[in-house]
Amino acid sequence: MATRVDQVKATLQPNDHPYRNGAWTPVFEEVDRDDLEIIGTIPADIDGLYIRNTENPVHDSIGRYHPFDGDGMIHTIRLQGGKASYRNRFVRTEGFEAEQAEGGPLWVGIMGKPDDSKRKGWGAHGSVKDSSSTDVVVHAGAILSTFYQCGEGYRLDPETLETLGTAGWVPEDGISAHPKVDEATGELLFFNYSTKAPFLQYGVVGSDNQLKHLVPIDLPGARLPHDMAFTENFAIFNDCPLYWKPELIERNLYIPAYHPDEPTRFGIIPRMGQPEDIKWFDAKPTYVLHWTNAYEDGDEVVLDGYFQNEPVPAPLTNFPAGYESMGASIDLHSFKPELHRWRFNMKTGETKEETLFNDYPVEFGMINQQVAGQPYRYVYSATGEPGWFLFNGLTKHDLETGEADHISFGEQRFGSEAPFIPRANAQSEDDGYLISFITDMAQDRSECIIIDAQNVAAGPVCTIILPHRISSGTHATWATAEQIKAR
Numbered sequence: 265m266a267t268r269v270d271q272v273k274a275t276l277q278p279n280d281h282p283y284r285n286g287a288w289t290p291v292f293e294e295v296d297r298d299d300l301e302i303i304g305t306i307p308a309d310i311d312g313l314y315i316r317n318t319e320n321p322v323h324d325s326i327g328r329y330h331p332f333d334g335d336g337m338i339h340t341i342r343l344q345g346g347k348a349s350y351r352n353r354f355v356r357t358e359g360f361e362a363e364q365a366e367g368g369p370l371w372v373g374i375m376g377k378p379d380d381s382k383r384k385g386w387g388a389h390g391s392v393k394d395s396s397s398t399d400v401v402v403h404a405g406a407i408l409s410t411f412y413q414c415g416e417g418y419r420l421d422p423e424t425l426e427t428l429g430t431a432g433w434v435p436e437d438g439i440s441a442h443p444k445v446d447e448a449t450g451e452l453l454f455f456n457y458s459t460k461a462p463f464l465q466y467g468v469v470g471s472d473n474q475l476k477h478l479v480p481i482d483l484p485g486a487r488l489p490h491d492m493a494f495t496e497n498f499a500i501f502n503d504c505p506l507y508w509k510p511e512l513i514e515r516n517l518y519i520p521a522y523h524p525d526e527p528t529r530f531g532i533i534p535r536m537g538q539p540e541d542i543k544w545f546d547a548k549p550t551y552v553l554h555w556t557n558a559y560e561d562g563d564e565v566v567l568d569g570y571f572q573n574e575p576v577p578a579p580l581t582n583f584p585a586g587y588e589s590m591g592a593s594i595d596l597h598s599f600k601p602e603l604h605r606w607r608f609n610m611k612t613g614e615t616k617e618e619t620l621f622n623d624y625p626v627e628f629g630m631i632n633q634q635v636a637g638q639p640y641r642y643v644y645s646a647t648g649e650p651g652w653f654l655f656n657g658l659t660k661h662d663l664e665t666g667e668a669d670h671i672s673f674g675e676q677r678f679g680s681e682a683p684f685i686p687r688a689n690a691q692s693e694d695d696g697y698l699i700s701f702i703t704d705m706a707q708d709r710s711e712c713i714i715i716d717a718q719n720v721a722a723g724p725v726c727t728i729i730l731p732h733r734i735s736s737g738t739h740a741t742w743a744t745a746e747q748i749k750a751r
Contacts, residue, residue, distance in 0.1 A: 266297040266731035272354060274322045275368050282583060282591065283331035287654055287678045287703045287736040290320040290334065291352070297731040298349040300341075304726030306714065307697065309688040310343045312744040313422055314699045314712065316680050317400040317409055318737035320354070323369040327376030328586055331594070331653060335360050336397035336409055336418075338425055339701060339734055341712050344745065348712070348728045353425035355409050355418050359386070359393035374413070375590065378516045387414035387438050388458050388486070389518050399441035402743035403452045404473035412490060414438035414456045422748040433475035435465060441739075442491040442554070447633050451476070453494050453535070455501060459486040459513050466492075466499060468535065477536050485510050488520060493558040493567055494535070495637045500558055500567055503529035506551040506575050522576045524549045530615075532565055532608060545608045545615045551575035553601070556629040559639045563611045568643070568663075570627045571604035571619065580651060596625035596648030603629070603643065603661060621661055623668060628655065628738060632684045632693050642694045644682055644717070654678040654736055658698065660720045669720040676705040683742035684717060694718050697725070703736050710734045 274292045276284070284290065319334030336355035341348055354360060362383070363370050370382045371393040378391030386394035394415030401408050407420040408431060415438050417431040431439075435456065443454035450471025457464050462480035464487065470476045487507045493500040505526035508518050527546040534541050548571075555569035577598035579588030592598040603626060607616040626645035641664050646655040657672040658679070673679050679700040687696040698715040710733045713724040 265299075266295045268293055268295050269353075270294040272322060273364055273367065276321060276324055279324075280584065281329055282587065283653070284321060284329065287705055288331060289733075290322070290735050291337070291732060292322065293732065294353050295731055296349070296351050300348045300350055300731070301729040302348060302726060303729070304724070306343055306346045306348060306726050306728070307687075308346050310685055310697065310714070311345075312343060312685065312742060313402075313748050314341045314343070314683065314740065314742055315339070315400050315402070315407060315422075316701055316737050316740035317397060318735050319395070319397045320735050322360075323363055325376065326369050326372045326380050326382075328373070330373050330375045330590060332398070332412065333373030333392070333395065334397055335395050336411075337735075338400065338407065338409060338420060339737075340422070340425065341728065350730055351425050352734065353420070353427070355396040355420065356427035357394055357396050357418060358416075359395060363393075374518070378518065386416070387411060388456075389413050390459070391516070394438070399443075399739045401443060401445050401452070401741050402747050403443075403445050403469070404450075404471060405748060406473075408443070408452075410439060410441045410443065412441040414440050414458070417443075422743065431473075433467075433469055433473070435467070435478060437465065440489070444492060444494050444636070445633075446494060446637060448496075448637065453492065453499055455489065455492050457487055457489055459508075463487060464489070464501065466501065466533065479533075479537070479539055481531060481533070481539060481542060486513060491552070491554045491569075493555040493569070495558045495560045495565060497535055497560065498532050498558075498565055499535055500555075500565065501531045501533075502552060503531065504551045505549045522551070528552075530567070530606065530608060532610070543608075543610060543613070545613065547606055547615050547617055554628060556603070556643050557631050557636060557640050559637060561607075561639070563609050565608045565610060567606045567608070568620070569604060570601035570629070573600035573602065575599060582651065591651070594653035595651055596627055597650045601625055601627045603645070620663065621666075621668065626659055626661075628681050630681055630683050630698075632686060632696065634686055635693060640693065642717075644684060644698055646679070646681060649678065655680060658682050658700070658715070658720060660694075660717070671715065671720050671723060673702055678703050678705075678736050679713075680737045681740040682715070683740055685742050699742060700740070701730070701734065701737070703734060708733055
């Protein structure tokens with residue numbers, strides 16, 4: 265039986281918002297369960313923790329609600345010895361605790377009017393709550409949850425999910441979502457962005473959770489980078505031509521605009537480099553949410569990610585009034601991402617780029633993290649439900665042969681990012697498993713599925729039934745038993 269640990273005080277009223285209902289219906293209870301029902305057999309060589317962050321709103325919004333505004337909730341499933349246990353907890357951020365005490369919302373979301381916030385906010389936006397609801401990694405033995413428009417970075421105990429507080433090394437302007445953990449060194453690489461010069465910072469935290477390096481990276485103005493990449497020797501940043509309108513920032517308004525006449529710029533800096541060491545490269549205009557990997561190839565730095573063919577897509581006409589553009593901006597079939605490769609020659613300054621796959625829109629890619637920053641072969645991407653920010657399947661792309669292997673989650677079944685779990689004594693890069701939570705609307709339940717990464721189309725090798733239906737979500741990570749005991 266599941267043990268209810270807490271029932272969080274929620275004031276969210278019944279509503280018709282497309283991202284607070286259906287597969288995105290939030291949950292307010294925190295539970296533990298150790299005797300999960302298993303259909304099939306959990307592979308005996310899996311020993312670790314699957315972790316997913318989720319936007320899970322507790323209160324009505326001040327102004328229009330965007331799904332990225334929700335409070336952070338961490339869901340985990342611990343796999344060991346063929347058994348599975350589940351926990352979920354809210355990230356106890358300063359903003360979450362303040363709204364619990366208030367009994368209602370205190371901050372607008374990214375679609376609200378900043379002046380309507382009742383208190384000063386966090387990060388680059390300055391008027392929104394740091395909900396710590398975007399990304400999640402494991403570093404120095406703790407879970408680190410982050411907020412996409414820059415926040416404080418919250419550490420959680422991987423066994424109990426107790427919020428341990430903020431990461432003490434975070435600079436004044438916070439850190440963005442998508443810090444990167446290099447498993448080869450144990451280092452965490454991070455960045456932030458703000459509305460004041462130099463507009464971006466880059467830092468490195470050691471395996472001992474101590475700040476080792478922090479430098480400014482000067483940009484022409486306030487930008488909206490969402491992700492970064494790294495190789496063995498370099499960190500890579502982007503200056504995409506989709507950013508807040510400078511003249512509106514001065515009026516405390518944060519409305520992005522796309523500038524297709526401007527190039528996408530990439531800055532490459534040695535891992536422990538200084539600002540004067542950075543080299544800049546121009547490429548075709550686009551916006552990129554996520555990168556898959558990067559590596560060095562002779563004089564070139566190679567970067568792979570999801571090139572958007574329509575960074576500002578046409579509004580979705582079937583969405584409620586006021587939400588048409590928002591709906592399109594998070595629908596893969598609207599902004600049309602495809603797996604793309606950039607090559608930057610560090611000697612000549614030349615940029616080459618090519619589309620790797622354009623079979624259908626894919627995003628939110630995962631790789632075997634043991635080859636992060638190194639030459640690699642496989643990417644495991646999510647496919648989107650048309651018209652929605654929901655993942656309806658996974659595609660494995662073989663970058664060497666050009667082949668693709670796909671699995672659909674099934675009708676009315678929606679998953680999240682699917683991290684790669686290396687098999688013990690693996691014989692190849694794809695020798696392991698993929699794991700994802702599934703929200704099944706037809707059966708009104710949630711599951712965790714495990715897939716053989718070498719035979720994706722065959723479907724799950726096992727299905728683990730969760731004690732309650734959870735909200736759909738996006739970013740996730742896998743940590744081995746050794747990594748969660750590293751403190």
